Amino acid sequence: MSDEQPTRPEWAARTTPSLQGNEHWWPDQLTLNVLHQRHPDASPFGEHFDYVEAFSQLDVDELTADVDALMTDSQDWWPADWGHYGPFFIRMSWHAAGTYRQIDGRGGGGTGAQRFAPLNSWPDNGNLDKARRLLWPIKQKYGERISWADLLVFAGNRALETMGFSTFGFGFGRADIWAPEDDIYWGPETEWLSVNDERYTGSFEDGNRVLDNPLAAVQMGLIYVNPEGPNGVPDALRSAQDVRETFGRMGMNDRETVALTVGGHTFGKMHGNAPADAVGEAPEAARINEMGVGWANKHETGLGEYTLTSGFEGAWTPTPTKWDNTYLDTIFAHQWEVTESPAGAKQWQPVEVKEGYWVPDAHVEGRMNPPVMTTADMAMIADPDYLEIAREFHEDPDRLADEFARAWYKLLHRDMGPRERYVGPQVPDEVLIWQDPVPEHEGPLVGEEEIAALKQRIADSGLTPAQLVGTAWASACTFRQTDYRGGANGARIRLEPQAGWDVNVRSGVSAVIDTLEGIGEASGANISLADLIVLGGSVGVEMAAAAAEHDVTVPFTPGRTDATQEMTEVDTFQWLEPKHDAFRNYLQKSPGIPSEHLMVDRAFMLNLSVPEMTALVGGMRAIGVNAGDDNTDGVLTDRPGQLTNDFFVNLVDMGTVWSPIGEGEERFEAEVRATGEKKWTATRVDLVFGSNSQLRAVAEEYAANGGEERMLEAFVRGFVKVMENDRFDLHR
Numbered sequence: 001m002s003d004e005q006p007t008r009p010e011w012a013a014r015t016t017p018s019l020q021g022n023e024h025w026w027p028d029q030l031t032l033n034v035l036h037q038r039h040p041d042a043s044p045f046g047e048h049f050d051y052v053e054a055f056s057q058l059d060v061d062e063l064t065a066d067v068d069a070l071m072t073d074s075q076d077w078w079p080a081d082w083g084h085y086g087p088f089f090i091r092m093s094w095h096a097a098g099t100y101r102q103i104d105g106r107g108g109g110g111t112g113a114q115r116f117a118p119l120n121s122w123p124d125n126g127n128l129d130k131a132r133r134l135l136w137p138i139k140q141k142y143g144e145r146i147s148w149a150d151l152l153v154f155a156g157n158r159a160l161e162t163m164g165f166s167t168f169g170f171g172f173g174r175a176d177i178w179a180p181e182d183d184i185y186w187g188p189e190t191e192w193l194s195v196n197d198e199r200y201t202g203s204f205e206d207g208n209r210v211l212d213n214p215l216a217a218v219q220m221g222l223i224y225v226n227p228e229g230p231n232g233v234p235d236a237l238r239s240a241q242d243v244r245e246t247f248g249r250m251g252m253n254d255r256e257t258v259a260l261t262v263g264g265h266t267f268g269k270m271h272g273n274a275p276a277d278a279v280g281e282a283p284e285a286a287r288i289n290e291m292g293v294g295w296a297n298k299h300e301t302g303l304g305e306y307t308l309t310s311g312f313e314g315a316w317t318p319t320p321t322k323w324d325n326t327y328l329d330t331i332f333a334h335q336w337e338v339t340e341s342p343a344g345a346k347q348w349q350p351v352e353v354k355e356g357y358w359v360p361d362a363h364v365e366g367r368m369n370p371p372v373m374t375t376a377d378m379a380m381i382a383d384p385d386y387l388e389i390a391r392e393f394h395e396d397p398d399r400l401a402d403e404f405a406r407a408w409y410k411l412l413h414r415d416m417g418p419r420e421r422y423v424g425p426q427v428p429d430e431v432l433i434w435q436d437p438v439p440e441h442e443g444p445l446v447g448e449e450e451i452a453a454l455k456q457r458i459a460d461s462g463l464t465p466a467q468l469v470g471t472a473w474a475s476a477c478t479f480r481q482t483d484y485r486g487g488a489n490g491a492r493i494r495l496e497p498q499a500g501w502d503v504n505v506r507s508g509v510s511a512v513i514d515t516l517e518g519i520g521e522a523s524g525a526n527i528s529l530a531d532l533i534v535l536g537g538s539v540g541v542e543m544a545a546a547a548a549e550h551d552v553t554v555p556f557t558p559g560r561t562d563a564t565q566e567m568t569e570v571d572t573f574q575w576l577e578p579k580h581d582a583f584r585n586y587l588q589k590s591p592g593i594p595s596e597h598l599m600v601d602r603a604f605m606l607n608l609s610v611p612e613m614t615a616l617v618g619g620m621r622a623i624g625v626n627a628g629d630d631n632t633d634g635v636l637t638d639r640p641g642q643l644t645n646d647f648f649v650n651l652v653d654m655g656t657v658w659s660p661i662g663e664g665e666e667r668f669e670a671e672v673r674a675t676g677e678k679k680w681t682a683t684r685v686d687l688v689f690g691s692n693s694q695l696r697a698v699a700e701e702y703a704a705n706g707g708e709e710r711m712l713e714a715f716v717r718g719f720v721k722v723m724e725n726d727r728f729d730l731h732r
Contacts, residue, residue, distance in 0.1 A: 030596050030692050034183035034604045035613065042178045045144055051175040052423055058145040060172075060425055066138050067158045078130045079304045081362035084321045085134065086159035087268020092131040093156020093412065094264060095124065098223045100415045101216035102251040103575050105482030105605075106184045108415025109174065112149035116180040121282035123192050123221040126295055126309040127271075129283050131155075133293065149174035153412050160408070163267060165323035166401070168409035171422025183604060188212075189220040195231040204230070204238050216249035218242050224250075227312065227374035234338050234346045234375045240383035243376055251414055251434065251572060256407040258389040261380055263404030266327045268320050269362055270312035270372070272343035274299035279308050305363040311345035314372030315359045323401075328394040330357055330371050331381060348373040410434060417484020420728050433569045438490040439561045443526045446558050450525045451535070457519045458532075458539045463512060465544035465641055466624040471512040472537020472723065473583065473625065474504055475530070478576045479725040480605040486576045487726025490563035491530035497570050501577050503586050506628045512536070530560035534723045541719060544623045544643035550712060552643070555720050557730060578602075582685035583620050585634050586627035587666070595666065596688040607725060612718030614689060614698045618647035619715040621686070633667060634686035645711045648703035650680070651690045658687060 022029055040047035071089075074080035081087065096114045099107030113119055120129060132152065139151055150172045157170050188198050199215050202208035211218070218225050225242040229235050247257040274297055280286070283294035290296065300306040317326040334350035334357070341347055349370045350357070361367035380386045393400035410432070416422065419435040431437045446454070458468065475493040478486030492498050494513050504510070516532045527535075538554035545552035579588045582599030591598075603613040620626075621634045622644050637646035650656065655674065661667040661681065668687055670680040689699045702711040724730055 028594075030594075030600065030688060030695075032600060032610055032694055034600060035608065035610050037179060037182060038177065043176075044178070049144070051144075051147055052173060054144045055146065055150075055172055055423060058142060063138070063142060063146060063154075064158060066141070067155055068162055070134065070138065071159060071162045075134065077303075078134065079363065081269055082321050082360070084163070085131075086163045086321060088131050088134075089155040089159040090264065090267055091156075092128050093153045093159075095128060095223050096152045096156075097412045097415070098250065099216075100251075100411075100483070101214055101249050102414075102483075102572055103214035103216070103249060105415065105480045105485060105575075106181070106214070107216070108483065109153045109412065110149055110415040110483075111174065111177040111181070112147060112152060113177060113181055114152060115148055116177075117284045118180070118186065118221075121284040121294065122223075123282075124223045124310075126279075126282075127307070129292065129294055146172075147174055147176045149176050157408075157412060160267075160323070163321050163323055165263075166405065168405040169428035170409075170424065170426040171413055171416065171419070172424035172426075173416065173421050183601070185214070187215055187217075187220045192221040193219050193226075195219070197231070204241070209241070211245055211249070214249075216246055218246060225376050227310065227376045228346045229375035232346065234348070234378075236375055236378035236382035239375045240379035240386060243379050243386075244383075251410070252407065254385055255389055255403060256410065258380055258386050258393065259400060259403040259407045260411065261377065262327050262390065262393060262400060263408065265316045265377060266320075266323060269315035269359075270347075270374075271307040271309040272311040272313035272341040272345055274302070274306050274308035274343060276308070276311055276343045276345075278302075305361070308343060311341060311343035312347050312372065312374060313341040313343065313345075314347070314349070314369055315362070316371060316373060316377065318357050318359050318371065320359065320362075325394065325397045325400065328390060328400075331373060331377065331390075332394060333357065334371075336373060336378060346375070348375065348378055406432075415483040418726075418728065421484060433567065434572065436485055436490070436563075436569070437567050438563045439567075441528075441559055441561050446525050446527045446531075450523075450527075451556065451558070454519065454523055454525060454527065454532070454535060455539050455542075457523060458516070458536050459543060461515055461519060463515055463536070463540075464624075465540040465547075465643075467508070467512050468536040468540025469544070469620065469623055470507050470584065470625040470627075471509045471516075472534050472540070473620070474507055474509050475533045476537075476722050476725065477578060477581060477583065477602075477606065479722070480576070481607045481725065482605065484726070484728075488534050488723055489530055489560045489726045490567070491528065491533060491560070492563055492568055492573070493533070494529065495563070495565050495568050497573055497577070502588055503578050503581060503584065503627050506586075507584070508629070527558060528560050528562045530562055531558045534560065537719070537723065540623070541643065541716065544641060545712065548639075548642035548644045550643065550708075552712060552716060554716055557724065557727070559727070559729060581627070583616055584625055584627040585621070585631060585683055585685065587683075590666070595684040596692070599685045599688075606722050608718055608721065610694070611698055611714045612721065614695060615702065615711045615714035616718045616722075617685070617689065618645065618651075618699070618702065618711065619643055621647045632681065634680075634682045636670075636680050636682070636686075643712065643715070645702050645708040647686075648689070648699045648707070648711070651686070652696065652700055652703050658682070 071085050072083055074083050096109035101107050135151055157167055160167055199212045201210050224246045229239045230242055278297050278299035280296035283292050286294045297308050317330055319326050333354055336348040337351050338346055339349050349372045353370045357371055358368040359371055361369055380390050419431055476488040480486055516536050517529055520527055520532045535556055538556045541554045542552055580598045587595055622637050624635055624640045636650040656670045657673050658668045658670050661669050666684055668682050671678050689695045701707050
């Protein structure tokens with residue numbers, strides 16, 4: 001072996017991305033990339049582009065006509081099954097929206113993320129790159145007036161209409177992103193479709209098989225379940241367990257799950273009429289001359305009758321481009337047995353095909369094929385609960401149509417948040433509980449004089465800045481920008497389940513809410529409790545700043561209303577509970593992820609920048625907003641209750657030495673270097689502002705002479721942002 005090392009040309013040293021970045025050298029390093037990933041300069045439309053305004057210039061009827069025409073405009077480079085692209089677009093829309101998971105609100109079709117890796121190259125999204133290319137002429141025609149995110153979802157919704165189904169409606173308003181969402185954790189596997197159950201604890205055998213949070217699919221590269229059955233084993237009962245868990249994590253109950261399966265599989269076919277190894281690389285690994293088109297099929301023409309996508313081959317019904325009840329007719333009319341597709345996938349087909357159920361071939365005239373089912377389809381009649389629902393739908397097609405329409409609408413819109421974010425002429429009038437509705441504001445908004453009087457009443461109430469700021473924060477910090485749920489509007493902090501959340505009980509928010517409610521009633525002002533809670537937070541910030549001799553005004557815009565318990569979907573709100581909140585130095589139970597990483601994730605959910613996150617943590621420590629009366633961790637000041645930069649001044653002071661408390665490294669104790677005097681305690685999320693190089697750079701600026709003013713400005717800006725994240729009437 002030669003001792004000589006190969007040399008790289010000078011240009012390669014300058015332009016080739018390093019394969020050994022910071023994550024290679026320091027794999028446990030805190031990364032702040034998620035707080036920078038939606039930088040406005042990334043958009044080709046510029047910082048001030050307003051998609052809703054651009055959409056308002058769109059003729060939706062013209063768009064609809066163009067999409068309808070495309071359905072039957074079969075292209076030689078990707079011929080349509082039975083001359084109709086409808087089923088293809090349904091799958092594209094379903095897979096765009098179906099990545100949503102309610103645990104953390106990530107995924108879904110709301111950003112057009114299917115255009116980027118890894119989603120564009122997931123095995124389960126095979127050949128959907130062609131569906132998006134088919135839509136390109138329409139996108140090209142309308143430009144900025146229609147986002148890819150809206151178009152990818154609208155195409156499938158309209159496809160149903162063109163094949164005879166009446167949908168529940170459609171809401172536009174999804175703005176595109178322009179880079180992959182790198183913060184989304186899709187699973188621990190390092191290979192596609194791994195069968196090692198790396199994302200599970202327990203097993204089917206011990207009856208305790210549990211999918212790791214926050215995942216919602218059974219294998220890397222799938223949207224939901226393995227259609228062959230768990231790890232490729234055609235066991236319909238076990239498949240039903242996987243189906244129930246994965247659809248449940250998307251927020252669907254049993255009825256919605258059966259309706260979606262039956263309704264979705266009423267259309268189209270699966271493709272596996274080629275050897276499994278005939279398919280080339282996915283789009284992200286395709287050769288440069290293939291122009292982002294992946295999965296090149298080397299078998300025969302590789303198109304039409306020889307298409308290879310999932311590996312399954314065949315249609316579910318004899319009428320695959322028509323809305324009817326033949327899926328249930330077919331599955332109940334036959335005895336089924338396991339067979340293999342030409343690609344080797346395990347699938348089910350009738351032992352004997354009954355008259356009227358043969359399926360016309362999608363491309364070869366005169367050829368007839370048997371209907372087929374996957375193991376996941378067979379789960380609909382193997383599981384007793386699913387079977388009961390399927391029989392009900394079979395006997396009552398109108399009920400199936402209604403429940404499929406509603407479930408499909410929920411599937412496409414679940415990650416859009418409250419209904420007020422929907423735009424366009426096809427939004428239905430009915431408001432659904434999963435949209436987290438709040439009442440319309442009635443009467444005139446409170447004016448400046450009334451607001452001033454209310455602020456004075458709050459200031460004179462005896463409530464401390466820490467109580468006021470902490471309660472406002474507790475109300476607003478549930479917001480998550482992944483699916484636009486949570487926030488202060490609705491004052492759901494006083495309702496179940498939020499009223500009983502551990503962090504709210506520890507923080508004593510109920511007593512503060514009672515006092516604010518009394519102030520509102522005594523004032524006679526037309527103001528909601530939701531507004532009063534936020535206004536109280538503003539007063540608390542101003543009081544704490546004044547105590548430190550700073551004149552600060554916190555902007556406040558009224559208009560929130562109070563939701564009722566009947567407007568609140570209790571079961572799904574459980575996912576919004578803050579099990580950790582670095583801003584209040586709260587950690588209910590360690591999930592095995594370092595607290596500072598949880599802090600960054602929470603800051604991302606709240607749409608905060610790094611300077612805003614830093615200022616809010618330091619400022620709230622100074623005010624004393626920690627959860628729990630006896631929690632003084634991170635309160636690095638001799639004048640608690642005042643909005644100062646003391647947290648940063650004392651954190652970066654080289655005269656202080658920090659040591660872990662106990663065996664773990666969650667809490668720490670400070671002592672004066674010169675004397676050994678014990679001074680403060682702090683947590684990981686406190687010390688990271690001194691230990692992480694990027695955060696320390698900001699902390700040092702806030703600690704420097706003149707830095708307190710910069711910190712106060714960032715604190716107020718971040719605080720108002722958190723209070724107004726769910727004010728979709730003010731911004732989108």
